[in-house]
Amino acid sequence: MIERRRLVNTIMTTLTALCAFAVVGILVLILGYISFQGISSLSWQFLVQTPKPVGEGGGIGNAIVGSLTLLGLASLVGIPLGIAIGTYLAELGSGWFGTIVRFVADAMIGIPSIVFGVFVYALVVLQQGYFSTLAGSIALALIMIPIVTRTTEEIVKLVPKSMREGALALGAPEWRVTWDIVLPAAKTGIATGAMLAVARVLGETAPLLFTAFGSRFYNIYLDEPMASMPVQIYNYAISPFEEWHAKAWAATLVLITLILVINIIVRYTTRKGY
Amino acid sequence: MSNLPDQIEDLQPKRRFSSSDKVYRILLTGCAALILIIVITMLIVIGQGSWLSIREFGLSFLFGQVWDPVKGEFGALPFIYGTVVSSVIAVLIATPLSIGVAVFLVEQAPRSLARPIGFLVELLAAIPSVVYGLWAIFVLAPFLRVYVQPPLQATLGWLPFFKGTPTGIGMFTGGLIMAIMITPIITAVVRDILEAVPVTQREAALALGATKWETTKIVLANASSGIAGAVILGLGRAVGETMAVTMIIGNRPHISASLFDPGYTIASVIANEFTEATGDLYLSALVEMGLILFIVTFIVTALAKLLIMSVGRKTQNVA
Amino acid sequence: MFAIRILFICVLLVSTMLVSSCFSGRRGKGDAIKIQGAGSTFINPLMQKWVSEYGNLNSNIRIDYQSIGSGGGIKQVKERTIQFGATDVAMKDEDLASAPGPILHVPVILGAVVLTYNLEGIGQTLRFSPATIADIFLGKIKTWDDERIKADNPDVPLPSVPLTVVHRSDGSGTSAVFTNYLAKVSPEWKEKVGEGTSPSFPVGLGGKGNEGVTGQVKQTPNTIGYIELAYAVKNKMPVAQIKNKAGNFVLPNFETVTTAAAETLDQTPDDLRATITDAGGQNAYPISSYVYVLIYRDQMDEVVGKTLVDFLTWGINDGQRFAQALYYSPLPEGMVKRASAKIAAVSFNGRSLRTEPQ
Numbered sequence: 032m033i034e035r036r037r038l039v040n041t042i043m044t045t046l047t048a049l050c051a052f053a054v055v056g057i058l059v060l061i062l063g064y065i066s067f068q069g070i071s072s073l074s075w076q077f078l079v080q081t082p083k084p085v086g087e088g089g090g091i092g093n094a095i096v097g098s099l100t101l102l103g104l105a106s107l108v109g110i111p112l113g114i115a116i117g118t119y120l121a122e123l124g125s126g127w128f129g130t131i132v133r134f135v136a137d138a139m140i141g142i143p144s145i146v147f148g149v150f151v152y153a154l155v156v157l158q159q160g161y162f163s164t165l166a167g168s169i170a171l172a173l174i175m176i177p178i179v180t181r182t183t184e185e186i187v188k189l190v191p192k193s194m195r196e197g198a199l200a201l202g203a204p205e206w207r208v209t210w211d212i213v214l215p216a217a218k219t220g221i222a223t224g225a226m227l228a229v230a231r232v233l234g235e236t237a238p239l240l241f242t243a244f245g246s247r248f249y250n251i252y253l254d255e256p257m258a259s260m261p262v263q264i265y266n267y268a269i270s271p272f273e274e275w276h277a278k279a280w281a282a283t284l285v286l287i288t289l290i291l292v293i294n295i296i297v298r299y300t301t302r303k304g305y
Numbered sequence: 306m307s308n309l310p311d312q313i314e315d316l317q318p319k320r321r322f323s324s325s326d327k328v329y330r331i332l333l334t335g336c337a338a339l340i341l342i343i344v345i346t347m348l349i350v351i352g353q354g355s356w357l358s359i360r361e362f363g364l365s366f367l368f369g370q371v372w373d374p375v376k377g378e379f380g381a382l383p384f385i386y387g388t389v390v391s392s393v394i395a396v397l398i399a400t401p402l403s404i405g406v407a408v409f410l411v412e413q414a415p416r417s418l419a420r421p422i423g424f425l426v427e428l429l430a431a432i433p434s435v436v437y438g439l440w441a442i443f444v445l446a447p448f449l450r451v452y453v454q455p456p457l458q459a460t461l462g463w464l465p466f467f468k469g470t471p472t473g474i475g476m477f478t479g480g481l482i483m484a485i486m487i488t489p490i491i492t493a494v495v496r497d498i499l500e501a502v503p504v505t506q507r508e509a510a511l512a513l514g515a516t517k518w519e520t521t522k523i524v525l526a527n528a529s530s531g532i533a534g535a536v537i538l539g540l541g542r543a544v545g546e547t548m549a550v551t552m553i554i555g556n557r558p559h560i561s562a563s564l565f566d567p568g569y570t571i572a573s574v575i576a577n578e579f580t581e582a583t584g585d586l587y588l589s590a591l592v593e594m595g596l597i598l599f600i601v602t603f604i605v606t607a608l609a610k611l612l613i614m615s616v617g618r619k620t621q622n623v624a
Numbered sequence: 625m626f627a628i629r630i631l632f633i634c635v636l637l638v639s640t641m642l643v644s645s646c647f648s649g650r651r652g653k654g655d656a657i658k659i660q661g662a663g664s665t666f667i668n669p670l671m672q673k674w675v676s677e678y679g680n681l682n683s684n685i686r687i688d689y690q691s692i693g694s695g696g697g698i699k700q701v702k703e704r705t706i707q708f709g710a711t712d713v714a715m716k717d718e719d720l721a722s723a724p725g726p727i728l729h730v731p732v733i734l735g736a737v738v739l740t741y742n743l744e745g746i747g748q749t750l751r752f753s754p755a756t757i758a759d760i761f762l763g764k765i766k767t768w769d770d771e772r773i774k775a776d777n778p779d780v781p782l783p784s785v786p787l788t789v790v791h792r793s794d795g796s797g798t799s800a801v802f803t804n805y806l807a808k809v810s811p812e813w814k815e816k817v818g819e820g821t822s823p824s825f826p827v828g829l830g831g832k833g834n835e836g837v838t839g840q841v842k843q844t845p846n847t848i849g850y851i852e853l854a855y856a857v858k859n860k861m862p863v864a865q866i867k868n869k870a871g872n873f874v875l876p877n878f879e880t881v882t883t884a885a886a887e888t889l890d891q892t893p894d895d896l897r898a899t900i901t902d903a904g905g906q907n908a909y910p911i912s913s914y915v916y917v918l919i920y921r922d923q924m925d926e927v928v929g930k931t932l933v934d935f936l937t938w939g940i941n942d943g944q945r946f947a948q949a950l951y952y953s954p955l956p957e958g959m960v961k962r963a964s965a966k967i968a969a970v971s972f973n974g975r976s977l978r979t980e981p982q
Contacts, residue, residue, distance in 0.1 A: 037516065043518040050403075050409060054489075055422055058426065061437075061440055085672075115337075116333075119336060123333060123334070124337065128337070131341065138344070140542065140545070141542075141545045142545055142598065142599065143598065144545065144547070146347075156705060177340070185497075185531045185535065188531070206329035231430065231542075236435060236548065240580075241692070244662070244692075245690040248688065256688070261435075264435065264436070268436075269665065269835045271852070283433060286432075287428055291428060374823075375803075375817065375823050438832070438836075447843050447844075450844070470788070472844050552832045552836050555830055556831070556832070576794075580692060580794075580795065581695030581696070583699075
């Protein structure tokens with residue numbers, strides 16, 4: 032009996048390790064492929080210049096700035112709202128209303144990003160009569176909200192009851208318990224949710240195509256079309272030219288690096304005490 | 306646990322449940338209501354857009370098997386089938402894989418290894434869909450065609466799932482690329498959930514003489530509702546995934562039991578045809594596809610929840 | 625404190641946003657004339673060249689072009705969210721009728737759809753007659769050594785392997801041109817499938833975009849598909865010779881495509897909306913097409929309208945020299961004249977915006 036349990040233990044332990052190495056293997060394959068295809072086009076000029084016609088070089092400087100602007104604005108709305116709704120679901124959402132909201136959030140995750148794009152196009156772009164950074168940010172924020180909501184809820188639910196009870200017993204009001212005890216305890220998990228949402232929208236082309244549109248210039252205005260990395264990558268990737276393909280891969284490499292940097296910053300600022 | 310404050314409130318002098326807590330509750334409820342308002346607005350806009358098609362085809366839209374924009378015939382069944390089958394493949398592959406990775410990272414790997422691997426896995430979530438698609442065409446599909454599909458066909462070819470010419474393009478590859486794309490999402494969430502399970506639980510199990518795996522099983526069972534949430538997150542991504550799947554699934558609106566045959570998903574047809582659709586009925590039919598996707602997501606999500614909950618309960622009983 | 629830090633970041637971001645939104649790009653007219661165009665993906669590389677070159681010539685003009693697809697271009701022009709559109713397929717009558725004003729079609733360049741294939745061990749260029757192409761895409765020809773393919777290629781040792789068709793899955797001008805051609809040469813195709821941007825193909829794998837079809841044909845043995853010329857050339861894939869109306873097998877290149885346009889000039893209607901597939905002429909490539917720029921006849925802003933007219937006039941004259949390097953075919957002489965006359969019709973308050981007659 033003991034032997035069998037030991038055997039099962041060894042098998043399962045090996046299996047989980049295999050899973051990890053398989054996933055890392057796939058990742059290394061994909062990253063390797065992207066690097067192999069794109070590294071030759073990476074240069075300082077590539078990072079700061081604006082796009083140019085085939086054969087004349089050019090870069091993705093305006094797209095990097097554009098993506099960060101769009102992402103910043105979207106996060107500003109999407110992440111706090113997502114955290115608030117997630118907290119509501121975990122702390123107050125056991126009734127029928129909570130059940131509905133939870134279900135709606137789940138369904139919202141499954142809506143293809145292009146539908147958000149079309150929705151914002153109809154509601155914002157057509158009303159204003161022009162494509163704008165603002166419209167693009169709204170579309171991205173809408174995609175972020177349910178992701179942040181669901182991850183926040185799952186993690187806030189796991190904060191031990193005893194912590195809440197302790198604070199409440201000391202006479203703290205409910206909101207202080209959430210704000211000072213529960214959310215800080217759940218911050219690494221919430222950060223994961225936010226990062227997933229950021230990673231998701233930073234790579235999205237479809238919701239931006241008809242909202243933020245695109246531009247070949249540096250742009251700082253929120254009421255004008257804005258370039259973004261995924262749209263630029265998409266345009267490069269679907270072209271017939273080898274040179275532009277390489278730029279698409281290189282831009283992807285930059286995008287991934289950007290995610291990595293954001294990830295490290297977020298992890299660092301929300302790190303647990305160890 | 307959420308009615309806990311109420312219980313405590315009963316034991317306390319009334320002063321605590323003050324106006325500040327009322328503001329807190331109203332604020333959070335308001336935010337939650339906002340998501341409902343957004344989705345209802347979306348449903349109204351989508352419903353309005355698809356009204357023409359709903360009136361024209363009625364329920365036959367759901368069961369129609371022909372999709373021919375040139376002749377104005379629209380049926381959604383092959384797309385619904387393709388969406389469900391490909392996302393089920395994706396979730397079936399990704400769930401055990403992700404749980405495996407998460408368990409490895411949290412329960413087994415030394416911290417020095419777990420951190421970088423965790424980072425790497427999260428990076429997978431950041432790769433744009435179109436890049437996955439291109440990689441799938443140039444690397445994954447040829448690999449499957451040569452090294453995976455023929456042996457599968459040789460051993461399991463008598464099953465209806467593995468018939469037909471293996472081209473590397475089709476439902477199987479589509480499901481697989483989706484699985485790769487949702488694995489980091491599920492892994493990241495499951496990892497955080499496992500990390501949040503109190504150490505005392507593990508210590509208690511180990512102290513009772515349980516092996517490491519048995520301890521993990523108890524931890525997993527305790528986290529089952531969270532894991533369910535994580536899987537649904539992944540499922541949602543799979544159902545709504547467009548670009549990568551579109552590039553590799555073959556895009557044929559045709560119902561076939563074989564996973565090697567090309568298929569089509571709802572999200573793919575929207576992405577493929579929306580920008581080029583002219584004609585009111587055609588556009589309306591595409592928008593109705595969006596509406597159906599909404600409903601399919603609802604149903605699939607509900608089913609997945611029930612399924613995972615019941616599995617979780619069983620594990621808990623065993624443990 | 626975690627919470628306070630987050631709050632601080634939020635406040636910082638909000639204030640940045642407020643400050644930057646004070647500088648609205650729309651409020652003041654500014655120095656530069658800004659023009660936004662969008663549409664056809666096919667013309668994107670050339671359009672990027674044009675807007676860049678034209679910007680170098682006129683530093684106060686900022687023209688931008690986004691490739692969002694021909695259908696997208698038509699839709700955005702109709703919604704007036706952009707100042708000009710570009711499309712591979714002429715607008716339909718009902719689309720023109722529902723637009724808020726008369727829209728002009730200005731042909732600016734020519735393109736070709738080619739047949740490409742992946743057949744190991746075949747060095748020769750394959751030849752196809754129209755009926756054979758229709759039968760392949762109808763699913764009636766299932767193997768490469770079919771008699772009908774052999775008849776066109778008597779000297780080629782065709783292998784006895786199953787033939788897989790690859791077609792576009794996304795709505796596209798490429799599909800519209802290709803099916804327009806097939807509908808012209810095959811009554812059966814016209815009846816069973818018809819023509820359009822999203823035809824329902826009876827057989828085959830669907831690839832997204834030209835690059836998707838290119839990738840699938842390149843990676844899957846024994847396939848055949850249709851793509852734009854540049855994708856075949858740039859990916860070093862074989863390009864089939866196709867039998868034209870005159871009975872000659874013709875390879876697509878800038879001469880044969882321009883010939884197809886020149887040969888059909890007489891039949892081109894006044895609004896210039898024309899298909900030039902299956903054109904007559906000894907040396908005409910049969911699957912060719914125009915790319916159009918869409919522009920409102922009655923401009924709402926004099927400066928923008930004038931700039932557009934000048935840009936398009938430059939494009940169909942000086943701009944043509946950039947075509948070949950990017951695998952487009954230039955307009956024939958006669959069409960440049962007619963397109964130029966069309967541009968002269970663009971007006972503001974009933975007055976033509978063209979200054980010097982070309």
